[in-house]
Amino acid sequence: MLSVLIPTYNCNITSLVNKIHKQVSELNVVFEIICIDDCSTNKSISKANQNINNLKNTNYTILDKNVGRSAIRNILAKTAAYSLLLFIDAGTMPKNADFIKNYLKLKNHDVASGGMTCLATPPNKPYKLRWLYTKKREYKTLCSSNFMIKKDVILRHPFDETITSYGYEDVLFFNNLEEHHFKTHFFNNPVVHHADDDASIFINKTDKALNNLIILYNEKKIFPHQVKLLKLYLSLKTLKLNGLIYLIFKIVKPIVLINLNSNNPSILLFDFYRISYLCRH
Incomplete structure (x- = not known):
């Protein structure tokens, strides 16, 4: 019934997967958890993530080459066995103990998103900027870090794989769904962002995202x-x-x-x- 899909890159996802696995196992549903690593360069993290394969109905695999944020989500969707897909990003953690249960209440919706929130306690510099941005700018926006979608919908309207660099692929994806009359149901069921990018890394990612935004605008996609x-x-x-x-x-x-x-x-x-x-x- 439910496929939980987690794309990851250079991120230890064992705690996230254990928490998701515990929640979904307590519910009377058929499920699978599929984690795909986009050819991480940090091999020690990849090795630690291999422990995920010990969990029931859970699989962790590593791609031979890096394909990017859009393509890996499409691969996950195609790989999924069930009709209901829940995407959760590495580097986040469900806030609520009923996170999975809350989503299953909305199983009749074509698309639903629980949003994202920040850590309760702010980190010190140089990690404060990423935390503040999540708190002030991302808390009520649609994002690919936490959403549920019917498999047939995403297969018909996948992520744009021409976007291989960082930024705005999720904006384009949700806009495309809306253009095809699939309105995303936004509700309060967030994941907590770990805020593990320091200011320099986050600013660099921001630069890349803004470059992407201009490209997508020039291509008349946004x-x-x-x-x-x-x-x-x-x-x-x-x-x-x-x-x-x-x-x-x-x-x-x-x-x-x-x-x-x-x-x-x-x-x-x-x-x-x-x-x-x-x-x-």
Whole structure:
């Protein structure tokens, strides 16, 4: 009945899988847990994850080559034996003891998402920025880190595998579903993000995601009304203010980065960083 699907890359997922396995085993449902490693470079983590195979109805495999965030989700969907698919990202943990049970109550929905939340206790620098972003910007957005979908729906409308780099593949996926009249039911059943990216890594990922956003916009796959940041950037460009904003950003960038790496990063400064990065295009 239920296939729990976990894509992973350089992340120890044993605690996550054990928790999911415990919850689903306590329910009277047929299930499987499939974990696919996207050719991790950290072999010690991959070795530790092999213990997952000792759990009933659970399988962990490693791909021979890295295929990217979109393709690995499509592979998981095709591999799944059952009609109901629950995707959970590595680096997260269900917040609720009834996480699986809550999803099964919505088994008649084509698509459902429980959202994401942050750790209750904020980490210290340089991990604070990632935690703050989840708390202020990701808590009520659709994301591929935690959603349930019927297998026939995702097979008909898969992730776009032309997107091989990081960023906005989930926005495109959910927008595509909506265009085909599959409305995602959003409810309060979050996973907790571990916030294990330091500020430098997170900013680098942000840069990659914003580059992806521009590519997807140029390819007419994502539109301004779907992404507020993109809409703001294009408005600034129309007013010919993008060059001025990027010039100001280049001057103050060292100060901004000091703040973002601090123990008290400003989410507004991070918003300024993101719009300024777009203004370089």
